[in-house]
Amino acid sequence: MTRGAEAALHAFVEGRRTALFRSAYLLCGNRDEAEDLVQTTLVKVVLGARRHGRLENLDAYARRTLVNTFIAARRRFWRREQAYGDVPDAPGRAVDGDTGLMVRAALAGLAPRQRAVLVLRYWEDLSVAATAELLGMRESTVKSHTARGLAALRAAVQEEFV
Amino acid sequence: MSENDMVRELLKEAVGQVPVPESRGSEAVFARAARIRWRRRAAVTGVVAAVVAGGAVVGSDVLPAGRGENVAASPTARETGTGAGGFGKLLPAGVGKVREVSLGQLIKGVPKAPKEKKVGPYDGDYAVVRDGAVGYLTVHVMPAKAARAKGATQDLCGLPHETPRRIACTNEKVPGVGVLTIWQWPASGAVQPKYSGAELDASLRLTDGSVLTVRDWTGFLGRGSQGPLLKSFPLTRAQLRELALKPQLVP
Numbered sequence: 001m002t003r004g005a006e007a008a009l010h011a012f013v014e015g016r017r018t019a020l021f022r023s024a025y026l027l028c029g030n031r032d033e034a035e036d037l038v039q040t041t042l043v044k045v046v047l048g049a050r051r052h053g054r055l056e057n058l059d060a061y062a063r064r065t066l067v068n069t070f071i072a073a074r075r076r077f078w079r080r081e082q083a084y085g086d087v088p089d090a091p092g093r094a095v096d097g098d099t100g101l102m103v104r105a106a107l108a109g110l111a112p113r114q115r116a117v118l119v120l121r122y123w124e125d126l127s128v129a130a131t132a133e134l135l136g137m138r139e140s141t142v143k144s145h146t147a148r149g150l151a152a153l154r155a156a157v158q159e160e161f162v
Numbered sequence: 163m164s165e166n167d168m169v170r171e172l173l174k175e176a177v178g179q180v181p182v183p184e185s186r187g188s189e190a191v192f193a194r195a196a197r198i199r200w201r202r203r204a205a206v207t208g209v210v211a212a213v214v215a216g217g218a219v220v221g222s223d224v225l226p227a228g229r230g231e232n233v234a235a236s237p238t239a240r241e242t243g244t245g246a247g248g249f250g251k252l253l254p255a256g257v258g259k260v261r262e263v264s265l266g267q268l269i270k271g272v273p274k275a276p277k278e279k280k281v282g283p284y285d286g287d288y289a290v291v292r293d294g295a296v297g298y299l300t301v302h303v304m305p306a307k308a309a310r311a312k313g314a315t316q317d318l319c320g321l322p323h324e325t326p327r328r329i330a331c332t333n334e335k336v337p338g339v340g341v342l343t344i345w346q347w348p349a350s351g352a353v354q355p356k357y358s359g360a361e362l363d364a365s366l367r368l369t370d371g372s373v374l375t376v377r378d379w380t381g382f383l384g385r386g387s388q389g390p391l392l393k394s395f396p397l398t399r400a401q402l403r404e405l406a407l408k409p410q411l412v413p
Contacts, residue, residue: 010188013188013192014188026176031183039191043194046191046192049366100175118169122173123170129361150165153283
């Protein structure tokens, strides 16, 4: 890898860390885990970029790696997550400070793939087709995951969202 | 406000309250990547198909006079004094049975792992069988040019923000030889191998710029595992130090 490419790789790692952290946090809902997830993702990106000697579309590569790493980690039986709190059946009107909490709780109640779909579709702003391609699933599956995810969000923050 | 905007706003609320961790700099990422590459390289080093096929098992404890009968199974060992037979002679008595293996083949399941050019006479992977458990020793010499390019010449104890952290990392200046760094890495769970036992590592940065690394590993579980993990390192820290300073390991 040339020095220029190496410098670009360093710049990418520095520049994308925060954005990746936010996506990772939405995926896993835990700050420490998100930090680890980002670190693992960036290491994989560095290894992959060096192995293939290519730097095009690192962004998409990092996004795909992040989501796949998250899903793979959740697949391991000892990491199968537990809900960390009950979402109230009928929440009162959410004040600003609580909205984030409720959204996070709603996301935590979703399956990892459903959560990944919501994050990719609405946070990363990917189309249905791009999300399906990235996650290796059919577009119809993406749509159904989206619908379920949105329903969960609606239930969590009823008054704000309806 | 469209539905997309509303959902995005909600997600922004969810993520907005969480402070972004202070950047640990790209160095930590590159250091970890370098370590993984080092491990992968170590895993494919020392592929000697004939020895693997022959399964030249040699007990270092039965080699005080260099007459281990099983060495005969490995022509390489007899002719050149290298291979498991020769390596076994460098180890202290009581370490266990030593067999040259290919971690690349065992862990990655590659039927014919690519041969990496040996630099040191004993470069390779060695299984150490003791009390029914299996650990591994890996020896690898990196020429000066490669060591510089791969950042192996820097102070390994001083790398910032590594995860996991090197445990008990020490640097020792050995007069006329170089700088010897020894550290420990904790056991970790991964995909393949499924479980990687704790390891001691020694890196000797020689005055000519080349780097000798010796990995002292309690073993792994999962595909390709040869048995349970050793309860202790194949070599103690003192024994590892002694081995790493043996001039026979470098060309």
